[in-house]
Amino acid sequence: MKTRPEFSRGRLPQEKFIQQAACVCTLALVAMSLGCRGETARQLLKRYENPFAEKRRQFKNIAQMLPPPGSLKGATAANLSPKPVYDAKSKSYNTEIVMYDELLDPDVESHGNDRLDLRLSGDLMDGILWTGPKNPMSESVLDESAGDLEQTLKKALGFRYLVVLRPADFVAPVAVDESTYKPGMADIEGFIVDMQSNRVVGSFRFTAQSASKVEYSYKPDQSRESQLEGFAYSSLYTEARVKAGHLLEQTTGGQFVLDR
Numbered sequence: 001m002k003t004r005p006e007f008s009r010g011r012l013p014q015e016k017f018i019q020q021a022a023c024v025c026t027l028a029l030v031a032m033s034l035g036c037r038g039e040t041a042r043q044l045l046k047r048y049e050n051p052f053a054e055k056r057r058q059f060k061n062i063a064q065m066l067p068p069p070g071s072l073k074g075a076t077a078a079n080l081s082p083k084p085v086y087d088a089k090s091k092s093y094n095t096e097i098v099m100y101d102e103l104l105d106p107d108v109e110s111h112g113n114d115r116l117d118l119r120l121s122g123d124l125m126d127g128i129l130w131t132g133p134k135n136p137m138s139e140s141v142l143d144e145s146a147g148d149l150e151q152t153l154k155k156a157l158g159f160r161y162l163v164v165l166r167p168a169d170f171v172a173p174v175a176v177d178e179s180t181y182k183p184g185m186a187d188i189e190g191f192i193v194d195m196q197s198n199r200v201v202g203s204f205r206f207t208a209q210s211a212s213k214v215e216y217s218y219k220p221d222q223s224r225e226s227q228l229e230g231f232a233y234s235s236l237y238t239e240a241r242v243k244a245g246h247l248l249e250q251t252t253g254g255q256f257v258l259d260r
Contacts, residue, residue, distance in 0.1 A: 044146040045131050048153050052131040055124065055157070056106060062162065062193055063103035066200065070168040072189040077251055078202025084161045084192065084254030086120075095254070096124040096159050100166035107134045112226075113172040113233040116186050118165060118241050120258060123156035162193040163248065173210045173232035175225035184210040184236045190244060192252055204247040208240035 084095040097120040101108050106128045110117055130137055166189045173184035185207065192202035216231035218224050241258050248256040 039146045040143055041137065041146045041149055042142040044150055044153075045135070045142075048127065048150075049131045051157055052127050052153075055128055056132070058195065058198070059098075059103040059106065059128075059162075061198065062164065062195075063100065065198070066100075066164065066166070066191055069166060069189070070187075072168075072203055072205045075204040075247065075251055076202050078192050078253075080161075080192075080194070080201060080252055080254070082160065084163075084248070084252050084256070086163075086248075087255055087257040088260045089257050092255075093122060093155075094159055095161040095163060096122060096156070097163040097165065097258075098125060100164055103164060107132060113184075113229060116167045116170045116188075116237070116240075118237050118244065120165075120241070123152055124159050124162075127153050127156045160194065160196060162195050164191040164193060165189075165244065166191070168205075173229050173236065175228045175232075178224040178228065181228055181232050183212060184233060186236060186240055188240060188244070190247065190251075192248070202251045204251050206240075206243045206247055208236055208243055210236035210239075 082094065085092055086095040086097060087093070097118075099115075099117055099121075101115065102121065102125065106125060108115070129135065135142075167186050168189050169185070169187040171185050173181050175181045186209075187207050188205065190204045190206075191200050193199065194201045210232045214228070214231045214235055216224075216227045218227040245256045245258045248254065
């Protein structure tokens with residue numbers, strides 16, 4: 001009769017122990033790999049399509065309730081609680097800033113200097129774009145792990161205020177030759193909207209102009225006139241951003257730091 005080998009309690013033969021340990025390590029590595037990867041950005045954005053589609057609809061409704069272009073006179077102060085915050089340096093926000101035409105079409109694009117864009121839209125507009133029909137994200141990014149993207153999306157959906165900047169008049173700078181141009185100008189109406197109540201709670205109006213003279217750089221394959229116009233346009237929206245920030249703080253008592 002064959003006898004069964006004796007082993008101490010809780011111990012396995014060395015060969016079997018090594019095999020099981022290797023199996024456990026393999027499973028652990030697979031689990032870690034899946035855990036690190038988690039949900040992809042594509043999958044996450046798919047889950048958030050409906051709430052951001054609702055924001056698109058809300059934006060269009062806000063556009064329709066604003067007074068006619070050019071009708072705004074002076075400034076109307078807003079007594080708000082909580083106070084609006086848009087701090088690009090500390091990345092602290094409860095407010096989004098958009099151009100009026102982005103309310104009607106968040107996917108609108110600029111072609112040269114054909115439209116005024118102060119380039120202030122942030123996480124809320126990004127979420128609308130990323131979950132929309134013209135998502136600008138590359139395929140490779142969409143297939144990467146979502147990481148902490150969901151936190152950004154949730155916070156953006158909770159923004160309390162929306163600032164709408166609408167050009168009542170806009171004239172883009174136009175180059176005459178390689179060194180001179182006709183200056184541009186913008187007459188801008190600003191509206192502060194409480195997105196919780198869908199009400200305009202404050203407004204202001206101001207004008208901005210491009211610098212009378214700018215220095216510009218260019219590459220051999222670039223048009224000097226186009227570069228001159230681009231730098232002149234940049235000086236216009238830079239002045240507009242400074243004025244908008246001051247007026248927003250005066251009108252709302254909030255915190256607005258528009259540049260990083």
